[in-house]
Amino acid sequence: MNYQWKGWKTGTAIAFLWMILASCSENTSPDSESEANAPSSKLEQVQEKGSITCGVNGRLPGFSFVDTNAQYSGMDVDFCRAVAAALFDNPDAVKFRDLSTQERLEAVQKEEVDLLSRNTTWTMSRDTFVGLEFAPILFYDGQGIMVSKSSQVQTIQDLEGKSICVQSGTTTELNLADHMRQQNISYEPVVFDDVDAMYEAYESGRCEGATSDRSQLVILRAEMKQPSDHLLLPDVLSKEPLAPVVKNDDSPWFDTVKWVAYALIQAEEFGITSENLSEFLESEDPRIRRFLGLEGTLGEDMGLSNDFVVRIIQHVGNYGEIYEQNLGEPFGLDRGLNNLWTNGGLLYAPPFR
Ligand SMILES: N[C@@H](CCC(=O)N[C@@H](CS)C(=O)NCC(=O)O)C(=O)O
Numbered sequence: 001m002n003y004q005w006k007g008w009k010t011g012t013a014i015a016f017l018w019m020i021l022a023s024c025s026e027n028t029s030p031d032s033e034s035e036a037n038a039p040s041s042k043l044e045q046v047q048e049k050g051s052i053t054c055g056v057n058g059r060l061p062g063f064s065f066v067d068t069n070a071q072y073s074g075m076d077v078d079f080c081r082a083v084a085a086a087l088f089d090n091p092d093a094v095k096f097r098d099l100s101t102q103e104r105l106e107a108v109q110k111e112e113v114d115l116l117s118r119n120t121t122w123t124m125s126r127d128t129f130v131g132l133e134f135a136p137i138l139f140y141d142g143q144g145i146m147v148s149k150s151s152q153v154q155t156i157q158d159l160e161g162k163s164i165c166v167q168s169g170t171t172t173e174l175n176l177a178d179h180m181r182q183q184n185i186s187y188e189p190v191v192f193d194d195v196d197a198m199y200e201a202y203e204s205g206r207c208e209g210a211t212s213d214r215s216q217l218v219i220l221r222a223e224m225k226q227p228s229d230h231l232l233l234p235d236v237l238s239k240e241p242l243a244p245v246v247k248n249d250d251s252p253w254f255d256t257v258k259w260v261a262y263a264l265i266q267a268e269e270f271g272i273t274s275e276n277l278s279e280f281l282e283s284e285d286p287r288i289r290r291f292l293g294l295e296g297t298l299g300e301d302m303g304l305s306n307d308f309v310v311r312i313i314q315h316v317g318n319y320g321e322i323y324e325q326n327l328g329e330p331f332g333l334d335r336g337l338n339n340l341w342t343n344g345g346l347l348y349a350p351p352f353r
Pocket of ligand 1: 059099100102119120166167169170171172193212240
């Protein structure tokens with residue numbers, strides 16, 4: 001047996017496998033950093049730093065958008081603010097960093113950001129191979145297709161032989177290919193690296209359809225010159241559970257981000273809002289008292305202050321308030337699956353005890 005040859009073959013096979021996986025995994029490499037001299041948790045690091053760096057989209061109204069005065073708004077932005085509120089009692093202790101679709105996962109791996117809060121779908125390969133952790137799902141989305149009314153397209157089948165604008169480095173691109181293959185529909189994908197270029201091309205008639213997360217299509221259609229010229233097909237091509245992301249192998253930091261997300265959901269379930277918080281601070285209900293840190297040491301036990309939930313609600317509000325302010329009121333997006341489990345949705349926080 002020629003071991004050199006065998007080794008070469010194995011090496012080539014691994015390199016080849018990596019190339020294939022990388023092409024489906026948004027240009028990231030496996031996390032191979034030695035854990036031997038692992039630094040302290042990012043929780044301690046950010047506490048020392050006094051702020052968090054949060055990776056966002058920056059160009060998606062409702063989720064994360066930066067205006068001409070450099071002010072950020074949106075659900076993803078509010079989640080960054082909630083983490084900062086929990087840690088520093090200051091929702092403004094966040095440095096936002098705009099990340100493109102292609103940059104976002106590597107920025108987490110390389111710790112250029114402490115947290116990614118950017119319309120990012122939780123997938124198995126991102127969670128495992130790419131070396132990331134996904135916090136609780138904060139928006140249950142699904143992929144949709146928008147078409148111009150002038151194209152006469154009314155069903156996915158009508159897209160036979162037509163072109164569809166799609167952005168590279170997304171689950172969207174992969175799902176579209178899967179779905180059309182499964183339905184035996186041949187189409188022309190027109191792939192863009194840049195989201196603005198993609199929607200401009202679609203609006204100017206370069207493609208009959210455009211595909212993305214449905215929430216994004218609804219929001220961006222509202223921003224188009226003639227929103228009523230465009231139609232969202234009823235089909236939902238995929239599950240797109242959008243969740244905040246942190247780097248693997250750092251439980252204290254992952255726990256922090258995770259329980260901030262659950263606190264937003266549980267606050268809504270208890271009916272605690274930024275408006276009525278002071279009444280709840282008088283509550284005799286042991287579940288509320290524990291949740292708000294009036295009893296017990298749930299916060300301190302994980303390295304935060306005992307009143308971290310109070311800080312979140314006071315500065316940012318509960319999940320429902322954040323949703324209404326960013327997506328419900330401005331864009332009329334129904335809660336749908338993004339409702340509490342008690343209201344027929346999927347939002348469910350484990351017990352705070
Ligand atoms: N949720 C999907 C898609 C998210 C995504 O990045 N969407 C694109 C549009 S299809 C986007 O937001 N692009 C903005 C940009 O790259 O600046 C994913 O995680 O892959």
